[in-house]
Amino acid sequence: MLPNRSRLSVLIFLVPPLLLYAVAVLLPILQSLFLSFFQWDGVTDMQFVGLGNYIYMLTGDTVFWTAFLNTLGYLVICLILQLGGALLVASLLTMLRRGRELVKTLYLLPAVISTVAIAFLFQRIYSLEPAGLLNRGLELIGLGGLQTAWLSDVGTVLAAVSVPEGWRFTGLYMLIIYAALLAVPQELEEAAKLDGASWWQTFWRIKFPHIRPVWITTTIIATTYALRxxxxxxxxxxxxxxxxxxxxxxxxxxxxFTSTDYGYASTIAVFVVIECLVAVGLILLLLRRKADA
Incomplete structure (x- = not known):
């Protein structure tokens, strides 16, 4: 549909980022796939083991399955905080008359802060001795019995490491969803209000169908990032x-880097890539099926 000159211009602008993507993303994936069929410590000669690493990963490695289940729990907590929090704040922002820019800036700040700084911050928040912000807050509201070493307690540590990640990117996804909500035609909302629709009915029947493509994209980004x-x-x-x-x-x-088993580590890396692809496929299938329904 484009004239030849336009096609050439598009091709010229697309080639550099595609080459960069191939070198920075596709090549490491192919290298990991190649290494996953070998046993290699990074020094001695590589030994071909075929599917041995995959068989051991799926049938003989209990730590792998523990890590896999932990990853799913980590994913659920991150998505609830990031997508749920982003949608809630973005919806409230559309009703806010003053101070929108300040609120958006405050919510976006964690996304630009160093991850090392965030980790140190939450170490202090979760601290038991001396009491951090969380344990001190529980004491002040009369729930001192719930105080614990959040990062050392087996029952709380997974949620404790998931919350910082969820908090970190809520503001970024909030901005994306907020921009999508602003693009919803006002006349449709006004017509729904004249017909007596409630706030929830207006949101679910009018706003959400319009932002569904953005919601799908945001969900894919949040899911793949959490899995990684x-x-x-x-x-x-x-x-x-x-x-x-x-x-x-x-x-x-x-x-x-600790066990120096680069072949088996590459096998896990390949599984992570497949896991992300499966997650993206499920998201597209579920959300688009709901849209068609």
């Missing part, structure tokens, strides 16, 4: 205590 989450959990607990907060990414990192 590494830095904050690693800095806070390094997967501990035990494997209570071990994620696939932290387990992969330790397998490669």
């Amino acid at each position: 989450g590494f830095d904050i959990p690693y800095l806070l607990t390094n997967g501990g205590p035990g494997q209570a907060s071990e994620l696939l990414t932290t387990y992969m990192y330790k397998t490669a």
Whole structure:
């Protein structure tokens, strides 16, 4: 549909980022796929093991399955905080008359703060001795019995490492959803109000169908990023205590750089890529099926 000159211009602008994507993303994935069929410590000669790494990962590695289940729990908590919080704040912002820019800036700040700084911040918040913000707050409202070492308690550590990640990107997704809500035609909302529709009916029947494409894209971004989450959990607990907060990414990192088993670490990396692709497929299938219904 484009004239030849336009096609050439588009091609010229697309080639550099596509080459960068191929070198920075596709090439490492192919390298990991290649290494996953070998046993290699990074020094000695590689030994071909075929599907041996995959068979061991799926049938003989209990730590892998613990990390996989932890990753799913981590994903659920992050999505609830990020998407739920982003949608709530964005909806409230559309009704706010003053101070919108200040609120947006405050919510966006965590996304531009260093992950190391965020990890240190939440270490102080979760601290038991001396009492951090969370434990001190529980004491002030009469719930001192709930005080615990949040990062050392097996029952709370997974949620404790998930909250910082969820809090970090809520503002970013809020801005995306807020921009989509502003694009909803005002006349449709006014017509719904004249017909006696409630706030929820207006949102669910009018606003949400219009922002559904943006919602799908945002959900995919949040899901894939959470499945690849590494830095904050690693800095806070390094997967501990035990494997209570071990994620696939932290387990992969330790397998490669602590156990120096680069072949098996590459196998886990390939699984993470497949996991992300499956998650994207499920999101597209579920949300688009609801849209068609």
